[in-house]
Amino acid sequence: MEPDPKRRKGMEYDSWDVVPVLSDEQSQDLKLLDAYAAPIMEKRETSRLVKELATSFPLPDLQHIKRVRACKDKNTSHPLEVIVCLASDVPDQECKGRTGPTLSDLLCSQTFDPRGLGEPFLVQIPASAPLTRPQFERASKHWPTSFHEDKQITSALKGQLFSSSEKAKMQEHMMEAIEAARSGHTLGMDAVGAVVVDPQTGQRLAVAHDCRRGTHPLHHAVMVCVDLVAASQGGGAYQYEKYPACRYYVPDPQVTTSHMDVSALESHSTSDKAKENGQSYICTGYDLYVTREPCVMCAMALVHSRINRVFYGAATADGALGSRYKIHCQKDLNHHFEVYKGVMPQACEELLDSK
Amino acid sequence: MRSQSGEEPAGFLQPSDSEVQGWMDRAFHMAKDALENGEVPVGCLMVFKAEIVGKGRNEVNETKNATRHAEMVALDQVLEWCHLRERDVKEVFKHTVLYVTVEPCIMCAAALRLLNIPLVVYGCKNDRFGGCGSVLDISSDDLPHTGTYFKCISGHRAEEAVEMLKMFYKQENPNAPKPKVRKDSISPAGGSIVPMIQAASDDKDGAKTALSD
Numbered sequence: 378m379e380p381d382p383k384r385r386k387g388m389e390y391d392s393w394d395v396v397p398v399l400s401d402e403q404s405q406d407l408k409l410l411d412a413y414a415a416p417i418m419e420k421r422e423t424s425r426l427v428k429e430l431a432t433s434f435p436l437p438d439l440q441h442i443k444r445v446r447a448c449k450d451k452n453t454s455h456p457l458e459v460i461v462c463l464a465s466d467v468p469d470q471e472c473k474g475r476t477g478p479t480l481s482d483l484l485c486s487q488t489f490d491p492r493g494l495g496e497p498f499l500v501q502i503p504a505s506a507p508l509t510r511p512q513f514e515r516a517s518k519h520w521p522t523s524f525h526e527d528k529q530i531t532s533a534l535k536g537q538l539f540s541s542s543e544k545a546k547m548q549e550h551m552m553e554a555i556e557a558a559r560s561g562h563t564l565g566m567d568a569v570g571a572v573v574v575d576p577q578t579g580q581r582l583a584v585a586h587d588c589r590r591g592t593h594p595l596h597h598a599v600m601v602c603v604d605l606v607a608a609s610q611g612g613g614a615y616q617y618e619k620y621p622a623c624r625y626y627v628p629d630p631q632v633t634t635s636h637m638d639v640s641a642l643e644s645h646s647t648s649d650k651a652k653e654n655g656q657s658y659i660c661t662g663y664d665l666y667v668t669r670e671p672c673v674m675c676a677m678a679l680v681h682s683r684i685n686r687v688f689y690g691a692a693t694a695d696g697a698l699g700s701r702y703k704i705h706c707q708k709d710l711n712h713h714f715e716v717y718k719g720v721m722p723q724a725c726e727e728l729l730d731s732k
Numbered sequence: 733m734r735s736q737s738g739e740e741p742a743g744f745l746q747p748s749d750s751e752v753q754g755w756m757d758r759a760f761h762m763a764k765d766a767l768e769n770g771e772v773p774v775g776c777l778m779v780f781k782a783e784i785v786g787k788g789r790n791e792v793n794e795t796k797n798a799t800r801h802a803e804m805v806a807l808d809q810v811l812e813w814c815h816l817r818e819r820d821v822k823e824v825f826k827h828t829v830l831y832v833t834v835e836p837c838i839m840c841a842a843a844l845r846l847l848n849i850p851l852v853v854y855g856c857k858n859d860r861f862g863g864c865g866s867v868l869d870i871s872s873d874d875l876p877h878t879g880t881y882f883k884c885i886s887g888h889r890a891e892e893a894v895e896m897l898k899m900f901y902k903q904e905n906p907n908a909p910k911p912k913v914r915k916d917s918i919s920p921a922g923g924s925i926v927p928m929i930q931a932a933s934d935d936k937d938g939a940k941t942a943l944s945d
Contacts, residue, residue, distance in 0.1 A: 677863070
């Protein structure tokens with residue numbers, strides 16, 4: 378007998394964090410641009426100065442930048458500072474032989490009344506709008522920006538998106554994938570397992586292990602799962618009778634949405650359109666649990682199949698949902714989905730090592 | 733016969749113009765068959781030493797499996813061909829050329845790599861899903877754990893391939909869920925291939941974590 382999985386050391390669901398796999402735009406450090414700012418010495422000139430600066434030096438690609446900031450240091454002679462222009466707006470020769478351009482250098486070609494404006498100084502401002510709270514916090518250290526917060530991403534980054542009961546459910550599904558991987562391994566297959574779940578009902582629809590060392594070199598666990606879901610809908614291209622652990626379940630219509638699974642409420646309503654009409658359409662609205670990060674083929678198969686979310690345990694070198702590519706948020710593709718990693722990582726990484 | 737992969741020059745495989753014409757003509761027949769059966773019109777042929785060892789056309793709607801692209805169907809036939817003749821699968825794939833009417837998608841390109849197919853001859857580009865340079869370049873990216881890279885020869889009867897796709901997308905896909913009222917997007921048939929001419933539609937929402945069309 379296997380020991381109760383939840384009791385095994387290091388496998389309690391509070392011992393791992395579900396980590397969202399965000400796009401490069403969301404996860405990288407924001408690029409910075411050099412700009413000249415100047416103190417506003419007379420506060421009552423502020424609105425006129427901002428208006429005139431916006432005309433003389435519009436910043437059309439920097440809508441997120443707040444033109445004026447309050448001075449952090451309360452003891453300074455001026456309460457506010459304003460962006461005059463980008464450093465790239467200043468012709469090179471202006472600054473030659475000096476420490477930096479003066480206000481009149483910056484404004485020389487403009488009909489501009491500099492009344493109330495002090496001498497400029499160099500600052501760095503974020504080149505693009507922050508997309509996540511960590512980016513916003515880093516950006517704010519340089520210059521204030523606007524930020525349209527995606528609360529779900531913020532919460533996911535803090536590891537607070539899923540409650541402990543939701544994580545317990547995730548663990549159950551991942552355990553099933555791990556069990557499938559072990560079953561496959563005893564038959565000489567690579568120890569990889571996958572499970573497709575309907576988050577609306579909590580029902581499991583397909584369970585599979587990797588079969589590439591068996592009948593078909595492309596029967597990775599995810600590909601088998603996708604085909605088993607097709608089989609559960611009356612389609613499917615293959616038989617898996619040699620592999621009893623690879624199986625599908627026909628969804629029970631008696632199970633209603635009142636029995637909610639992992640944050641079903643937060644899953645995207647558009648993807649549930651098909652089921653509102655009482656029909657299933659490929660993997661629309663379904664979640665996939667897989668012990669290791671899918672390869673390019675499998676990741677794209679999930680795009681084609683309109684998967685709702687993917688949860689995986691261990692990363693892989695050529696992996697296509699975070700490591701080598703981020704196919705789930707690849708621009709130009711017609712379907713995108715959320716990906717989370719780090720679900721039972723220890724158990725999943727152990728599978729990678731099984732020979 | 734040399735057996736090393738990777739740097740293998742495609743010279744011995746380099747098909748003549750008349751070979752390309754002949755094989756592509758058959759691939760187009762497969763695509764037409766798909767169109768007549770309500771599938772995305774993509775057809776292909778796998779040729780090993782001047783012999784057809786596999787052919788396929790899109791079977792996504794028929795199987796309710798969005799991965800049943802022409803290439804995947806044809807690859808299955810090559811496996812079957814090898815099995816029946818007790819031929820070494822790896823050895824056969826290493827010397828097999830794929831002729832396909834549309835650039836293989838990212839999934840198929842990865843599958844072709846995993847099986848070490850050395851050369852792909854295709855008709856039109858696939859700006860929505862293409863894995864040989866259009867969206868990603870799976871065919872030649874450095875992927876040490878994903879088989880070997882392959883070469884591509886493109887453009888043969890490209891306009892005709894696009895025309896067939898256009899013709900398909902003018903029809904409705906009866907299997908797709910009813911789309912939201914939006915005129916700028918066309919619901920593809922089970923994650924299949926959309927012609928390049930429609931690729932310009934939208935990706936303003938691309939930065940969002942998730943969206944469905």
